[in-house]
Amino acid sequence: MSKHNISLKDIARKLGVSIPTVSRALNNKPDIGKETKRKVIELAKALNYEPNQFAINFKNQQSYIIGVIIPKIVHHFFSNVISGIITEAEKSGYSVMLFQSNESYESELKSTQTFKRSMIDGLIISLSDNTHNVDHLKNLQDHKIPVVLIDKVTDMMEASKIVCNDYKGAYDATQHLISLGKRNIAHITGARKPTTTKERYRGYKDALIANGLPVKEGLIKYCDLISEDKGYYEMKNLISQDDRPDGIFCATDPTAIGAINAIKDSGLQIPKDIAVIGFSNWNMAYIIDPPLSSVKQPDYEMGEKASALIIEEIQNIRNEQPITFKTHVMETSLIIRESTVGKKDLNSRDVLNYKIIE
Amino acid sequence: MSKHNISLKDIARKLGVSIPTVSRALNNKPDIGKETKRKVIELAKALNYEPNQFAINFKNQQSYIIGVIIPKIVHHFFSNVISGIITEAEKSGYSVMLFQSNESYESELKSTQTFKRSMIDGLIISLSDNTHNVDHLKNLQDHKIPVVLIDKVTDMMEASKIVCNDYKGAYDATQHLISLGKRNIAHITGARKPTTTKERYRGYKDALIANGLPVKEGLIKYCDLISEDKGYYEMKNLISQDDRPDGIFCATDPTAIGAINAIKDSGLQIPKDIAVIGFSNWNMAYIIDPPLSSVKQPDYEMGEKASALIIEEIQNIRNEQPITFKTHVMETSLIIRESTVGKKDLNSRDVLNYKIIE
């Protein structure tokens, strides 16, 4: 309708004052006459004045935008992380720009470039499984754009990191199976590269060792692709082995669900013959029959924390304060359902029945 | 490391030429000496020059950012929509800024304000269930920021809209049950407000009518809250009624899953006694036992389309072209699993076994 958005200049002209005066009035600066201020504010409101943010961002060289790169949005863990990031960012007036790498290094790289166009103030990133080089991230740091790593982190660069205690989560899950009397516990891992996978594997192994149980190579299966199919397949293999396991800890819920189906199809009982526990507590975990015990990650909270951290670093940089990198390790909790303890140890049947052990 | 990012001015000075000359050289403009151009480009590369996007955006009054507001990120349908939006936007060099309304009108309103700070070029929005007023969106349009509505749309404003054919999807689902010989088909709806819910309800009703079946109020249950618990509860009610249904069409998968559990707990057979079909084909649909038949929405494609449309409108506005509003209706497909046809009509047991009917 109006030809152009109205600017300070318009207000100044109509009021017969100068542009800086209008600016001062509208920004609660000192050195402004009470009456002038009133008139300016009044007219601004009447004209529906809105400051041109392009100009302000340009002047401040600041966008109030946080960039986020994650491997996959359609993913229970990550969508919760994002949700936490956005909610926390909004509290401080920051907006979130989202990219997904689809586990591709090239795509991650490209996103980093595109970000430059929007001049993000900081970046939160969960590395793709195929990222073997982090120069693109160091480059951002060199340009005074702070980077916070979340979940899929790396030692190749110095930065603040948010991780959950994958090691302890895996240890607890394995210990849980052992406490139930299981002695021959198998493990299906995730993709080989990510530190998360390695930590879960380490937790599994250490729990066995701590309990004086042998670590058997034959009971450990590698699943680069995280899917029910792969879990089903590997579980079938395990069942057909001479040395059949009596319990299994899967590094992801989807593989655990595949494992459950394989066990059921083989005519074995869960958890009597083989107990199953997964990791991440996907929303499908309690849908499967029997409901799947799992390790819950503090996904949303990790996102919140990452947001708070990046904003802190952004502000420190602006104020020329030194920033110190911190690594935050957040704790998991054990969600116990029927796939490990059976119905007898839980209360009467309910759609959402489980015990939490922190 | 460097005191400041290097600018055209720096290059100009070092080369003893003027700033516009440098600009011309770097932007492939005509009217530039071949040799000068070479030297400029060379130095720019050597100095690692990167244009200041704040300045460019300021000059162009354009951000290359698309705003997206959806009710919930942690949601199978929406996370797929977002994924489609981002992928398509990236192709044209646009970035995506994401907000969630959590089904709150106030939150939606606030996001619209925050967007202004980042000066988005266009907005894609799926309305919250509680949005009863769209002045905030019309306001954007008045500021020449195009708005595209997706999935949760409204008649309160003129804009391009992307919806899926909820009516036909629901009709097909109901017809599917009827074709299986079911005659007393119940329906659990979603929240009352959204047009999507109403369309699904209408599809259900029309399918009954088209087949000469009565529409019975007693078989229709209203579920404002979409949850397994609510589905479980309403299904239990339906089962205890004198007029027990032999099939049920649920407007959402979570309620359908609750319904399945209720039927199983009542000792009835699925699909023999009661067949169940849901809507949206959540990832949990094939996990439940028996696997749930459902109506698949073209979620990712809807996102892609929305992105393409908003970019088209953004560009039309820039070029002072008139924009015409279009409504795109995208078709659903029927995913048939055991909850309606039983095992006999599907191939041998597989984790992911279903038939698709487009």
Added chain:
DNA sequence: GTGAAAGCGCTAACAT
């Protein structure tokens, strides 16, 4: 308390 002037980095129009 207010105005004049300058500048953020870039590009477009005009002049040479």
Added chain:
DNA sequence: ATGTTAGCGCTTTCAC
């Protein structure tokens, strides 16, 4: 083919 000028909208500095 290159330089000069001007301006996008805002804020900051310095005079008065």
